[in-house]
Amino acid sequence: MSASIDDFYHQKTDADLQFFVDHPELYQPSLIDAARRELRRRGVAPAVAAPAELPPLTYVSPEPAAPSGLRTGPLTLGLAAVLLVGLGGFYVVKQKNQPPPPPAAPAKPKAPPQLVEVETSAIPTYDGLVAQAVAQQVKRLPAAEVAAAKAKADGMALRQYRELAKRFWAAECQTEYLTSQAHEGKASAMFADQALVARTTWSAWNKAAVYTYKFGPAMQEDFQRMQKVASSQQHVLERMPDLLPKKAFLKDKELNARDTEVQDWLRAIRVASPVTGKPYKATVLKMQM
Incomplete structure (x- = not known):
């Protein structure tokens, strides 16, 4: 440690040095260590900050939790029954007074498919x-x-x-x-x-x-x-x-x-065609006299 630095610590009072030790978050670690050494040299042990005492625990009895859900006492059940009957009656009256829905419009008839003649090589069966x-x-x-x-x-x-x-x-x-x-x-x-x-x-x-x-x-x-x-x-x-x-x-x-x-x-085999019904024509030879 140099003389100038030693003079710095020698000039500080015990309280100043103790402040350095008590607040390490404010100073560099080397400064804190030097303050501790100076206090020891003076024969004063650096005081360690005592942990803060916790406040005494006080027992508080828990309050009873409020009951969750619906209350199911006789009065509650009676009110629920009256409410349901009232809603049911209101729904029935509303349905009676409501005009019937308009009849659905009849669907437009679809046009019949158009038949298209297609050329084919098929021959009728005989x-x-x-x-x-x-x-x-x-x-x-x-x-x-x-x-x-x-x-x-x-x-x-x-x-x-x-x-x-x-x-x-x-x-x-x-x-x-x-x-x-x-x-x-x-x-x-x-x-x-x-x-x-x-x-x-x-x-x-x-x-x-x-x-x-x-x-x-x-x-x-x-x-x-x-x-x-x-x-x-x-x-x-x-x-x-x-x-x-x-x-x-x-x-x-x-x-x-x-x-x-x-x-x-x-x-010579048959008289008429089975397809057209027309008679077959026989060849008649004419002889010149």
């Missing part, structure tokens, strides 16, 4: 007409030939004839529907696709027609006529879509010749 055509075709066969076909090989020939006729008329009905639509000017934009559907139906006939069958004379003649009709009609279906504009098919000599032949062959 299952019923096909079954009828097959039955009529078998019925016009000679009775003796039908009986012989039933007796031979457990009736296999007759079953084969029926199956061939069924496949034939399934394709022929579709073909006649399309050609009649073309002649009447009602062919749709999907005509080419429809013609392809009919040609696919003819393919079922083609698969069965490649075999040789043991038919009687009348059944064999029908089979040969059906083969000729099938060949011509498939050719017509292949060419007609390109000849639809302005009904150019009507001026096509090949198609006209095929139509004449088909009419004559079909006339």
Whole structure:
């Protein structure tokens, strides 16, 4: 410690030094330590501030807590009952005096959906007409030939004839529907696709027609006529879509010749078309004398 600092502490009274010690929060720690050393040098022990005495505790008895919740004495319950009855009566009277709510406005009927025609490649089904055509075709066969076909090989020939006729008329009905639509000017934009559907139906006939069958004379003649009709009609279906504009098919000599032949062959099998109801036209050859 330097002489100037020692003089500083030597000049202080004991009370001044004790003040430094009693208030350490006001001065630097080094100053507090120096004040303590000076007091010890003088033979005066620095006094330590005694802790403040706590005031004596006084017992206070707790006051009784106020009861929580509603009081449920007889008087309280009676008042509550009277209040509820009064409110109920007021609600009933109010409901009676209140005018009824206005009736809800009827909902506006929705407009029915509009039906829109859509082009489709579907062709009408002729299952019923096909079954009828097959039955009529078998019925016009000679009775003796039908009986012989039933007796031979457990009736296999007759079953084969029926199956061939069924496949034939399934394709022929579709073909006649399309050609009649073309002649009447009602062919749709999907005509080419429809013609392809009919040609696919003819393919079922083609698969069965490649075999040789043991038919009687009348059944064999029908089979040969059906083969000729099938060949011509498939050719017509292949060419007609390109000849639809302005009904150019009507001026096509090949198609006209095929139509004449088909009419004559079909006339030998049945009288009229199962689709249009129009009679098939037989070709009459005129002989010049």
